[in-house]
Amino acid sequence: MSQPINKPSAKGLDVCLTPALIPLYNVEDYIVVVIDIFRATTSICYGIENGAEAIIPVSQVEECSAYLEKGFDYLLAAERNGEVVVGFDFGNSPFSYTKEKVAGKTIVLTTTNGTHALHLSRSAKKIVIGAFINLTAICNWLKQQDESILLVCSGWKNNFNLEDTLFAGAVVEQLKNSGFVVDDPALAANDLYNIAKDDLNKYLKKTSHSERLKKLGIEADIEFCLKIDLTTAIPILDGDRLVKLQ
Amino acid sequence: MSQPINKPSAKGLDVCLTPALIPLYNVEDYIVVVIDIFRATTSICYGIENGAEAIIPVSQVEECSAYLEKGFDYLLAAERNGEVVVGFDFGNSPFSYTKEKVAGKTIVLTTTNGTHALHLSRSAKKIVIGAFINLTAICNWLKQQDESILLVCSGWKNNFNLEDTLFAGAVVEQLKNSGFVVDDPALAANDLYNIAKDDLNKYLKKTSHSERLKKLGIEADIEFCLKIDLTTAIPILDGDRLVKLQ
Numbered sequence: 230m231s232q233p234i235n236k237p238s239a240k241g242l243d244v245c246l247t248p249a250l251i252p253l254y255n256v257e258d259y260i261v262v263v264i265d266i267f268r269a270t271t272s273i274c275y276g277i278e279n280g281a282e283a284i285i286p287v288s289q290v291e292e293c294s295a296y297l298e299k300g301f302d303y304l305l306a307a308e309r310n311g312e313v314v315v316g317f318d319f320g321n322s323p324f325s326y327t328k329e330k331v332a333g334k335t336i337v338l339t340t341t342n343g344t345h346a347l348h349l350s351r352s353a354k355k356i357v358i359g360a361f362i363n364l365t366a367i368c369n370w371l372k373q374q375d376e377s378i379l380l381v382c383s384g385w386k387n388n389f390n391l392e393d394t395l396f397a398g399a400v401v402e403q404l405k406n407s408g409f410v411v412d413d414p415a416l417a418a419n420d421l422y423n424i425a426k427d428d429l430n431k432y433l434k435k436t437s438h439s440e441r442l443k444k445l446g447i448e449a450d451i452e453f454c455l456k457i458d459l460t461t462a463i464p465i466l467d468g469d470r471l472v473k474l475q
Numbered sequence: 476m477s478q479p480i481n482k483p484s485a486k487g488l489d490v491c492l493t494p495a496l497i498p499l500y501n502v503e504d505y506i507v508v509v510i511d512i513f514r515a516t517t518s519i520c521y522g523i524e525n526g527a528e529a530i531i532p533v534s535q536v537e538e539c540s541a542y543l544e545k546g547f548d549y550l551l552a553a554e555r556n557g558e559v560v561v562g563f564d565f566g567n568s569p570f571s572y573t574k575e576k577v578a579g580k581t582i583v584l585t586t587t588n589g590t591h592a593l594h595l596s597r598s599a600k601k602i603v604i605g606a607f608i609n610l611t612a613i614c615n616w617l618k619q620q621d622e623s624i625l626l627v628c629s630g631w632k633n634n635f636n637l638e639d640t641l642f643a644g645a646v647v648e649q650l651k652n653s654g655f656v657v658d659d660p661a662l663a664a665n666d667l668y669n670i671a672k673d674d675l676n677k678y679l680k681k682t683s684h685s686e687r688l689k690k691l692g693i694e695a696d697i698e699f700c701l702k703i704d705l706t707t708a709i710p711i712l713d714g715d716r717l718v719k720l721q
Contacts, residue, residue: 246635249495253634388499389492389660413682414635420670421663436659 241377242409244397244418247384248346260376261353262367262400264360265383266392268447269308269343271360271454272323273471278363278460280332283470286344287337290314296337304331306338311445323453335470342383347466350381358464358471361396361429361454366461368403370474378409380418391421391436392454395429398422429455487623488655490643490664493630494592506622507599508613508646510606511629512638514693515554515589517606517700518569519717524609524706526578529716532590533583536560542583550577552584557691569699581716588629593712596627604710604717607642607675607700612707614649616720624655626664637667637682638700641675644668645703675701 243259245251264270273284285303287293294316296303304318306325313320319330321340338344350356354376359367371378380400382393398418405411405419425432430452463474489505491497510516519530531549533539540562542549550564552571559566565576567586584590596602600622605613617624626646628639644664651657651665671678676698709720 246492247496249499250493250634253495253632385659386499388496389663391659391663394663413631413637416682417635417637417640417663417667421666424666424670436662 239410240375240408241379241412242401242404242415243377243379243412244394244401244414245379245381246389246394246414246418247382247387248342248349249384249387251346251349251381254379256350256379257352257354258377259353259379260355260357260371260374261350262357262359262371262378262380263343263347263350263383264380264393264396265340265343265346266360266396266454268321268323268450268454269338269340269383270358271362272321272326273338273343273358273464274360274363274460274462275323276326276331276336277358277464277471277473278462279326279328281326282333282335283472284336284338284464285470286347287339288344288348290339293317293337293339302334304334304336306336308340310341311447322447322450324450342385346381346383350379351466353379356466357474359396359400361399361457362459363461363463364396364399365403365458367463368400370463371400371404372407378404380415392433394418395422395425395432399426485656486621486654487625487658488647488650488661489623489625489658490640490647490660491625491627492635492640492660492664493628493633494588494595495630495633497592497595497627500625502596502625503598503600504623505599505625506601506603506617506620507596508603508605508617508624508626509589509593509596509629510626510639510642511586511589511592512606512642512700514567514569514696514700515584515586515629516604517608518567518572519584519589519604519710520606520609520706520708521569522572522577522582523604523710523717523719524708525572525574527572528579528581529718530582530584530710531716532593533585534590534594536585539563539583539585548580550580550582552582554586556587557693568693568696570696588631592627592629596625597712599625602712603720605642605646607645607703608705609707609709610642610645611649611704613709614646616709617646617650618653624650626661638679640664641668641671641678645672
């Protein structure tokens with residue numbers, strides 16, 4: 230007689246709307262997807278797709294600088310308040326993460342919001358990096374995992390932002406019929422995505438954040454960050470390094 | 476020659492999605508509207524409308540009990556996890572706040588989420604209490620104030636919930652053409668309200684929270700809490716007491 234198959238308890242598909250809310254979750258029960266659409270996680274996905282050997286996320290600009298003294302061929306990337314920090318190779322514009330610039334390299338990266346969310350999620354079962362450019366690839370992989378999933382929006386200075394929430398909603402859209410129990414923030418994110426999906430850029434233009442980004446002269450970055458399924462690589466945290474999921 | 480009129484700097488209309496995010500705001504710059512639709516702020520609005528002299532919000536059940544010893548004719552109301560605490564007159568069902576029960580009385584109230592949000596907002600310029608039952612009354616009053624407005628959702632155990640966010644979105648709907656600068660959470664709340672407004676109850680039925688409330692047998696409460704413009708009284712915090720705004 231075959232053993233009875235235990236029905237697994239329901240898997241959760243939850244959305245953490247800002248890093249300030251991470252302490253409300255038992256992060257260790259989840260696979261975490263870190264989201265920072267403008268622009269850290271988009272750039273990380275693009276860099277890993279383009280052959281970067283690893284991207285090392287660090288919290289502080291000083292930690293980033295410290296890698297200079299390690300005598301290794303690191304690229305150093307630091308962004309604060311949307312701008313490249315003086316003295317660094319580049320910030321978090323995806324156009325800095327092309328094949329020519331990053332193939333075979335290790336990049337040390339610190340950004341305003343994205344690395345913060347990542348560090349707060351460190352106790353998760355696995356941490357992967359999501360962006361519109363790898364949306365379907367990451368959703369297909371998530372469907373194959375038998376775990377609860379927490380989508381962590383990096384937000385803006387610990388508060389809610391629309392672009393990260395829309396991406397969370399896009400993931401919910403692809404996963405919601407795969408047997409997950411979906412929490413209130415996930416339902417809200419999914420509804421917002423469905424309002425915005427026909428023209429994400431137009432939808433986001435009404436936000437004050439969009440005005441702020443426009444002043445930084447990064448409209449081409451924004452357009453790139455909203456492109457869907459340009460890439461298939463999934464960056465995953467391995468120790469302290471983000472590498473390509475094999 | 477008349478004095479030049481100083482153009483006031485833009486007023487903000489901001490939504491704080493959970494009490495955990497209150498520290499991100501300079502609360503002292505705002506008039507705060509505290510929102511806990513299911514069911515604390517609905518009951519407070521209904522009680523004040525029905526002639527309660529005052530409602531005193533306290534954080535702890537023990538503080539609530541302490542009023543018993545003060546030898547005054549207080550009604551004691553305590554709710555935890557959606558249920559009346561044993562030994563108390565009532566919890567936060569709006570049907571406990573009828574004219575017959577509360578007219579002329581002072582009620583000491585502690586609830587899971589609502590009084591928590593209220594206490595964290597204490598440094599605001601003014602604190603008023605909002606619910607669907609006083610929606611238009613409170614919006615009309617807010618339009619007459621020349622101040623930035625922060626709509627504080629009490630949420631559920633410090634996290635986001637849909638019903639409080641929908642009410643915030645309903646307020647944004649009435650105020651958004653009155654010269655406010657609206658933040659990302661307010662835009663999101665407003666979009667969600669516009670999806671849900673034709674049948675709030677139906678929209679909320681998809682949430683897990685709704686399942687939880689159904690188990691508590693309070694579906695009649697829920698229906699009441701979603702009725703719009705039943706009342707016109709606006710509860711305002713005066714010292715440590717919520718009283719009717721005159």
